[in-house]
Every structure is written in structure tokens, then in C-alpha cells.
Amino acid sequence: MSDKTAKWVYWISTGLVALVYLGGAAFHISMHDMVKGMYEGLLHYPTYIIWPLAILKIVGGVVILWRPNAMITDWAYGAMFWHLALAASAHLNVGDPGWPPAVVTLVALIVSWLTANRVRKVKSAYAPGAEAAAA
Numbered sequence: 001m002s003d004k005t006a007k008w009v010y011w012i013s014t015g016l017v018a019l020v021y022l023g024g025a026a027f028h029i030s031m032h033d034m035v036k037g038m039y040e041g042l043l044h045y046p047t048y049i050i051w052p053l054a055i056l057k058i059v060g061g062v063v064i065l066w067r068p069n070a071m072i073t074d075w076a077y078g079a080m081f082w083h084l085a086l087a088a089s090a091h092l093n094v095g096d097p098g099w100p101p102a103v104v105t106l107v108a109l110i111v112s113w114l115t116a117n118r119v120r121k122v123k124s125a126y127a128p129g130a131e132a133a134a135a
Contacts, residue, residue: 016105
């Protein structure tokens with residue numbers, strides 16, 4: 001893949017992930033009663049996690065776009081990976097058809113992480129291409 005293609009792939013996948021997370025946070029905040037009903041009735045989750053999750057979604061979306069340093073960004077990618085995997089699992093386990101957005105975002109997140117070191121100046125020691133960045 002050429003550098004130009006890698007840049008396009010990275011920014012499209014990263015933008016999609018950030019859009020999902022920032023949009024999800026906005027939805028959690030603006031439609032709190034609806035989200036509360038879904039958490040209580042459908043997913044059987046405690047509702048006290050709605051506000052912290054909304055805040056963390058904002059932080060995660062901003063961090064992967066801004067990339068202040070490699071460690072914080074790697075932590076955000078890891079947290080998003082587990083959040084999306086568990087979200088897809090939760091929706092599947094209750095028979096809710098809301099799992100495809102989580103799976104699509106999970107794939108976009110993986111693509112973003114795999115292409116980040118080719119595009120960004122702040123390099124992760126754990127992503128592919130780290131060997132070349134260290135040399």
C-alpha cells in the first residue's frame with residue numbers, strides 16, 4: 001500500500017471511529033432517558049455507567065484524533081477494542097439487532113491502529129511498523 005493510500009485509509013477509519021464515539025457520547029447525553037431505558041430494560045446494565053461512559057467516549061474520540069502521546073493513544077485503542085467487542089457481545093446475547101455498528105466500528109478501529117504508525121508522527125511501540133520507527 002502506498003503512503004498516500006495508507007493516509008486515506010487511516011484517516012477514514014480513524015474519523016469513522018471518532019464519529020461513532022463522539023456521536024455516541026452526544027446520544028448518551030442528549031437522549032439520557034432513552035439510553036437509561038435501553039440499559040435497564042434490554043441490556044440489564046446499571047444506569048450509573050451512562051455518564052462515565054459518555055465522558056470516556058468523548059475522551060477516547062479526542063485522543064485518537066489528537067494523539068497527544070503514544071501511551072495514552074494505545075490505552076484509548078485498547079479500551080475502545082474491549083468496549084466494542086463487549087458491546088457487540090452484549091447486543092448479540094440479548095437478541096438485539098444493534099450489534100452490526102459495534103462490529104463495523106471494531107473493524108475500523110483495527111484498521112486505524114494498523115495504519116497509524118505509517119501516517120502519524122507520534123509512533124506506537126506496539127503497532128506494526130514500530131521496528132522501522134525505532135531504527
